[in-house]
Amino acid sequence: MEQVPCTAESPAEGNAQKIKNIMSILIYAESADGKFKKVAFELASYAKTVADSLGTNVTAVTVNADNVSDLSKYGVSKVLKVSNDKLKNFNAKAYADVVKQAAQKESAKLILLSSTTDSLYLAPIVSIGLDAGFASNVVGLPVSTSPFQVKRNAFSNKAFNITEINTDVKVLSLAKNSYGLVENAASLAEEAFSPSLNDADFNVKVESVEKTTGKVTIADADIVVSGGRGLKGPENWHLLEDLAASLGAATACSKPVSDLGWRPHSEHVGQTGKPVAANLYVAVGISGAIQHIAGINSSKVKVVINTDADAPFFKVADYGIVGDALEILPRLTQKIKEFKAHNS
Amino acid sequence: MKILVCISHVPDTTSKINFVNGDTEFDTNGVQYVINPNDEFGLTRAIWFQEQQGANVTVVNVGGADAEATLRKALAIGANEAIRVNATPTDGFFVAKQLAEVAKSGGYDLIICGRESLDYNGGMVPGMLASLLDYNFVNSCTELTVDGSSAKAAREIDGGKETISAALPLVIGGQKGLVEEKDLRIPNMRGIMTARTKVLTVLEPVASNNNTKAVKFEKPAPKSAVKLFAADDLDGLVNALHNEAKVI
Numbered sequence: 226m227e228q229v230p231c232t233a234e235s236p237a238e239g240n241a242q243k244i245k246n247i248m249s250i251l252i253y254a255e256s257a258d259g260k261f262k263k264v265a266f267e268l269a270s271y272a273k274t275v276a277d278s279l280g281t282n283v284t285a286v287t288v289n290a291d292n293v294s295d296l297s298k299y300g301v302s303k304v305l306k307v308s309n310d311k312l313k314n315f316n317a318k319a320y321a322d323v324v325k326q327a328a329q330k331e332s333a334k335l336i337l338l339s340s341t342t343d344s345l346y347l348a349p350i351v352s353i354g355l356d357a358g359f360a361s362n363v364v365g366l367p368v369s370t371s372p373f374q375v376k377r378n379a380f381s382n383k384a385f386n387i388t389e390i391n392t393d394v395k396v397l398s399l400a401k402n403s404y405g406l407v408e409n410a411a412s413l414a415e416e417a418f419s420p421s422l423n424d425a426d427f428n429v430k431v432e433s434v435e436k437t438t439g440k441v442t443i444a445d446a447d448i449v450v451s452g453g454r455g456l457k458g459p460e461n462w463h464l465l466e467d468l469a470a471s472l473g474a475a476t477a478c479s480k481p482v483s484d485l486g487w488r489p490h491s492e493h494v495g496q497t498g499k500p501v502a503a504n505l506y507v508a509v510g511i512s513g514a515i516q517h518i519a520g521i522n523s524s525k526v527k528v529v530i531n532t533d534a535d536a537p538f539f540k541v542a543d544y545g546i547v548g549d550a551l552e553i554l555p556r557l558t559q560k561i562k563e564f565k566a567h568n569s
Numbered sequence: 570m571k572i573l574v575c576i577s578h579v580p581d582t583t584s585k586i587n588f589v590n591g592d593t594e595f596d597t598n599g600v601q602y603v604i605n606p607n608d609e610f611g612l613t614r615a616i617w618f619q620e621q622q623g624a625n626v627t628v629v630n631v632g633g634a635d636a637e638a639t640l641r642k643a644l645a646i647g648a649n650e651a652i653r654v655n656a657t658p659t660d661g662f663f664v665a666k667q668l669a670e671v672a673k674s675g676g677y678d679l680i681i682c683g684r685e686s687l688d689y690n691g692g693m694v695p696g697m698l699a700s701l702l703d704y705n706f707v708n709s710c711t712e713l714t715v716d717g718s719s720a721k722a723a724r725e726i727d728g729g730k731e732t733i734s735a736a737l738p739l740v741i742g743g744q745k746g747l748v749e750e751k752d753l754r755i756p757n758m759r760g761i762m763t764a765r766t767k768v769l770t771v772l773e774p775v776a777s778n779n780n781t782k783a784v785k786f787e788k789p790a791p792k793s794a795v796k797l798f799a800a801d802d803l804d805g806l807v808n809a810l811h812n813e814a815k816v817i
Contacts (some may be wrong), residue, residue, distance in 0.1 A: 342708075375695045484751075505810065
């Protein structure tokens with residue numbers, strides 16, 4: 226019997242068979258400007274593993290994505306491809322309607338979404354539309370499929386919570402970077418899908434969109450380089466930006482730095498700022514207030530550079546250097562450049 | 570304009586997170602509770618609407634009697650009245666369902682929630698509430714103005730922001746930006762005194778499905794100690810990031 230990694234008791238054979246028969250899986254594969262986000266492939270990877278354990282397949286629904294074939298690399302075997310100019314800008318209610326109708330068409334019992342700003346906007350609406358129980362911030366494969374239990378982040382990454390979903394249809398959102406990419410090629414069937422949208426779906430109107438272009442965003446970045454008061458002033462920020470450029474990283478800052486106006490609020494990461502779940506988080510001149518740590522703690526590897534060896538960040542970091550940021554940054558940038566030159 | 574501000578009563582960020590009863594319940598022992606930070610930005614914005622545009626502000630919480638201290642704090646900050654739905658919240662759907670009942674009977678024009686609470690980090694109540702009510706909904710809302718029956722809002726998106734217009738009634742999932750941190754208010758003595766005489770209504774919950782339930786909690790495995798490199802050993806750091814952590 227195939228089984229999702231399971232710490233609870235295995236379900237009875239008959240029960241498992243029943244689940245296999247009913248639990249088809251739909252993912253919403255998010256794209257921007259026609260291109261899939263990395264989290265869409267992560268979600269597909271996750272869904273494929275769950276689908277294999279249940280003996281079912283993964284169907285994806287996409288909105289205005291150009292080329293959907295990449296999804297098959299990560300195990301998606303069917304795509305419902307929605308192309309509609311009305312959906313050019315993200316609109317939560319309309320997109321939720323798309324996902325809901327796709328789920329109904331496929332009789333999907335498990336609907337999976339990512340944890341981007343847009344997908345987190347969508348998921349609760351989808352769950353109400355489908356009378357589905359919803360678990361967000363999911364960080365691993367189901368702990369058990371009967372009853373259906375998942376592990377999720379809670380208490381600002383200070384604890385996990387095992388949540389049981391009791392409804393027939395279930396909605397999950399997968400925390401970013403919690404599963405990773407797993408290639409698992411499947412043959413892909415594409416199908417044009419035209420859900421019926423009504424005017425009420427567009428009652429919330431997008432008037433304008435401002436997006437920084439040509440910069441890695443904090444949300445999409447694998448590596449985030451973040452600066453605090455230890456950088457001594459906005460005039461030194463280029464040192465941090467140079468390091469970020471050498472790593473292909475996004476830049477961010479601590480709350481005091483945005484409060485002082487050294488950097489815009491949009492770069493503030495932490496509990497009341499943006500959350501960071503990167504592969505690598507480099508904190509430069511940041512002491513590590515508990516509110517800051519709460520926002521960045523789901524990052525995989527954390528590096529701290531700080532003059533104060535007693536700074537709380539050293540307690541949560543994986544690697545650290547006690548030293549002056551302004552002196553270390555240019556040398557570190559140089560080392561990274563040399564490393565990249567040798568390893569590319 | 571009638572505004573309903575939904576308030577979560579959550580452990581302060583600095584609280585020790587522990588569990589009891591075989592890791593099935595949060596250990597409230599010694600925990601300091603606060604207004605959920607995202608809700609506090611929304612509450613402060615609501616008070617701004619009250620002062621500038623004559624709005625009436627009701628705060629609501631779904632919780633036990635212990636949450637009344639948090640509601641009184643919101644009253645001391647300036648809310649006109651408070652409602653507590655007398656129930657232990659079991660999941661986000663349960664809370665949204667209770668709030669939808671309160672919203673329907675109160676006829677509010679604007680319902681302000683925080684984008685996410687500090688405790689369960691579900692981020693689901695605002696969207697569920699808007700869907701149950703079939704009201705317009707803006708999540709991750711960082712700016713909000715209201716003119717007559719229409720609202721303009723800004724929403725944080727990955728890498729930028731969106732400007733949005735929507736008719737009332739409207740539900741938002743708010744966050745920092747609605748007001749800045751420096752605009753948050755600490756209750757003054759007069760506010761605290763007045764809050765004692767403001768109306769706090771206790772309602773009984775309506776029946777709800779138990780769509781999900783938290784069955785158990787776990788704490789992350791203890792972290793190993795930081796690996797330190799000397800300031801002149803940057804090669805050591807780069808090497809560790811490449812060969813050991815495999816992140817570059």
